[in-house]
Amino acid sequence: MDLQGRRILLIISGGIAAFKSLDLIRRLREQGATVRCVLTKGGAQFVTPLSVSALSEEKVYQDIFSLTDEAEMGHINLSREADLLVVAPASADIMARMASGLASDLATTALLATDKPVMVVPAMNVRMWEHAATQANIETLRSRGVMCVGPVEGNMACGEYGYGRMSEVEDVVAAIVAHLAPRSGALAGRRAIVTSGPTHEAIDPVRYIANRSSGKQGHAIAAALAREGADTVLVSGPTALPNPAGVTMVKVETARDMLAACETALPAEIAVCVAAVADWRVADAAAQKLKKNGGGPPPLELSENPDILRTLAKAGNKRPSLVIGFAAETENVVANAQAKCKNKNTDWILANDVSPDTGTFGGDANTIHLVDGTDSVESWPTMTKDEVANRLVSRIGGHFGASA
Ligand code: CTP
Numbered sequence: 001m002d003l004q005g006r007r008i009l010l011i012i013s014g015g016i017a018a019f020k021s022l023d024l025i026r027r028l029r030e031q032g033a034t035v036r037c038v039l040t041k042g043g044a045q046f047v048t049p050l051s052v053s054a055l056s057e058e059k060v061y062q063d064i065f066s067l068t069d070e071a072e073m074g075h076i077n078l079s080r081e082a083d084l085l086v087v088a089p090a091s092a093d094i095m096a097r098m099a100s101g102l103a104s105d106l107a108t109t110a111l112l113a114t115d116k117p118v119m120v121v122p123a124m125n126v127r128m129w130e131h132a133a134t135q136a137n138i139e140t141l142r143s144r145g146v147m148c149v150g151p152v153e154g155n156m157a158c159g160e161y162g163y164g165r166m167s168e169v170e171d172v173v174a175a176i177v178a179h180l181a182p183r184s185g186a187l188a189g190r191r192a193i194v195t196s197g198p199t200h201e202a203i204d205p206v207r208y209i210a211n212r213s214s215g216k217q218g219h220a221i222a223a224a225l226a227r228e229g230a231d232t233v234l235v236s237g238p239t240a241l242p243n244p245a246g247v248t249m250v251k252v253e254t255a256r257d258m259l260a261a262c263e264t265a266l267p268a269e270i271a272v273c274v275a276a277v278a279d280w281r282v283a284d285a286a287a288q289k290l291k292k293n294g295g296g297p298p299p300l301e302l303s304e305n306p307d308i309l310r311t312l313a314k315a316g317n318k319r320p321s322l323v324i325g326f327a328a329e330t331e332n333v334v335a336n337a338q339a340k341c342k343n344k345n346t347d348w349i350l351a352n353d354v355s356p357d358t359g360t361f362g363g364d365a366n367t368i369h370l371v372d373g374t375d376s377v378e379s380w381p382t383m384t385k386d387e388v389a390n391r392l393v394s395r396i397g398g399h400f401g402a403s404a
Contacts (some may be wrong), residue, residue, distance in 0.1 A: 002181040004032030011107045012052065014042020016124035016157040017089040017166035022047060024088055024233030025055040027173045036082065037061070040107045042091060062108040075106055079114035084180055084273050087111070089123035090164045092134050098146075099137035115247065118180065119147040121172050124161030143251040145233075149175045162202035171393060185229025187322040191268040192230040193320070194247075195275035195308060197237035199255045203300065204286035211276050215239030217326075217366060218274030220389035222247045225270070237275060255281065256306035264306055270396060271320040273309035276328065281305055313345040322399060324392075327351040334369050334377050341373045348383040349370050350392065370395075 008028055012021045023036050037052045037062045049060040058221075064075060079085060087094060087107075094107065103109040111118060120141065129133055129151060131307045142148060150167030169176075182188070196218020198298075200208040215236055222234035223244035235258055250261045255277045260404040262271070280302035290298050312324040325346045327337040330353065337351030350357075351369045359365070366388045370378040380391065 001032040002177045004268075005029060005034075005334070006032070006084070006339070007034045007036070007082045008078060009036050009085045009110065009225070010056075010177070011038045011085065011087045011094075011250070012043040012047065013040045013087060013089060013091045013094040013107065013113070014045055015048060015089040015091050015166075018043050018209045019328065020123075020169055021053055021088050022112075023169045023171055024086075025052065027169055028176065029056070031173065031177065033176075034058070035295060036061060036078070038078070038107045038110060040094065040105060042093070053188075061106055064109055075259065076107050076113045078106075079110040079116060082114075082116055084176065085111060085114055085116055086121065086176065087118070088121035088172060090120040092122075092124045092128045092137075094207075095134065095137045095141060095153035098362060099140040110302060115127045119149060119179070121149045121166055121173065122151045123166030124151070124164050124165075125156060125158055126160050128166040129164040130162075142249065145248050145250050147175070147179065147248075160165060161293065163255045165188055183229035183231075185227065186401060187225060187270075187393070188229030190230050190264075190400065192225045192232045192270035192273045193262055193268045193312075194218055194225065194232060194234050195258060195262065196204070196222065196234060197239040197241075198276050199237040199258055199278045199305075200253045201223075201255065201278045201281035202285040202306070203282050204288065204290045204312065206289050209278050209281065210238075211238075211278065212216040213237075213276035215241050216364065217385045217388065218272075219244050220385045221272050221274060221392060224386075224389040224393040225272075225396075228397060230270065233268070235261040235265065235275075242294055251274070254278075255308065259306045259308045266312075266318050266320075268320045269400075270324075271312045271323050272324045272392075273312070274326050277305060277308055280307055312343040316355070320368070322347050322396065324348045324350065324396075330355045334371060337369065338373070338375075339369045341371050346373075360397045 009249045012018050029034050035056045036058045037056050053060045097108045103112045152165050152167050153163050154165040197215030198211045198213040200210050202208050220240050222232050226232040226246035234247045235250045251257045252261050283301040283303040309325040323346045328342050331334045333351050333353050337349045341349040343379050350373050352366050368380040
């Protein structure tokens with residue numbers, strides 16, 4: 001009964017896989033969840049409201065303009081009163097409408113009005129899944145923190161083979177449990193924000209300013225926080241890394257987007273800023289590709305980017321109670337880190353030497369000196385980035401344990 005007391009709003013959109021959502025309702029209820037369903041017009045072509053309501057033992061919601069529905073349960077409350085919104089199956093059409101922010105029926109209105117986590121379980125023909133429009137839509141949804149389960153590869157009802165089949169019901173239930181089940185661990189019940197990776201600052205539509213950060217250290221810390229039970233939001237610039245298990249992923253490009261995503265993720269008790277944020281951006285990024293016109297290279301005027309760590313650490317009553325930064329230094333490592341700790345109002349700074357001969361940027365190992373605004377320095381032996389993450393998270397657990 002991993003989902004005891006949890007409330008799920010299941011949106012069933014059109015597709016032959018809609019029959020699987022009936023089994024999904026049954027399995028979620030077996031785990032103790034309450035399942036309330038919205039059936040789209042397309043969904044109702046494949047499963048009947050009667051079977052959905054019989055299995056959920058709840059009223060089925062279908063019509064945005066139904067006076068009785070609005071009197072009993074407004075469409076805003078429908079999404080607000082859930083712990084998680086699951087769209088299964090999610091057709092190409094409903095994902096396109098979600099990506100565009102449309103509110104053209106009850107399902108998309110509830111999805112637009114919600115402040116709760118959303119999971120989509122796509123199911124469609126392989127060509128529809130592979131279409132650039134669908135791929136762009138899913139990327140947009142992912143960048144807004146929408147979780148995506150599947151699709152998987154296999155035979156399709158239409159006779160074709162490929163990606164597009166809805167994930168098996170047990171895999172969908174497992175993803176829901178992983179997201180909703182009460183977490184144990186020293187940081188259970190605490191919320192953490194982690195920044196990771198580089199940022200990309202456009203020069204023109206094809207060129208950008210960036211740096212060599214791989215995102216490995218930030219991703220490892222987010223994964224370790226989630227393993228320790230923290231409700232973890234990972235705000236990452238472009239990296240080639242897979243999303244760590246159990247975190248809410250928000251993908252961004254620029255420093256300004258990263259700051260906005262962090263501010264949206266507040267309130268949190270823990271902030272760990274690991275991202276190698278570009279300090280500068282081009283003041284006026286060109287709308288068209290800059291051409292060589294024989295007049296020499298174009299002058300690039302730079303503006304300073306917001307400092308995300310400093311902004312979070314000086315966020316007044318929204319300040320996370322433990323704000324941790326990194327300091328990438330090539331000389332006077334400890335002294336520079338101590339100065340950064342004071343200037344940026346952080347609790348701890350993990351300083352590392354990123355001189356080219358250390359191989360820290362992009363590599364797998366890190367040598368850390370932890371400073372905390374006093375004169376004391378804690379020097380850790382050289383460790384892998386995963387080991388650094390585990391040691392930091394156990395120190396964070398100790399910090400909250402000691403202050404509990
Ligand atoms: N940082 C940030 N936003 C920025 C710049 C840095 O959040 N615009 C954070 C980094 O994630 C890191 C810390 O600040 O946790 C220090 O980053 P670092 O690059 O070492 O220092 P800077 O503040 O950029 O200073 P300098 O480049 O002058 O050393």
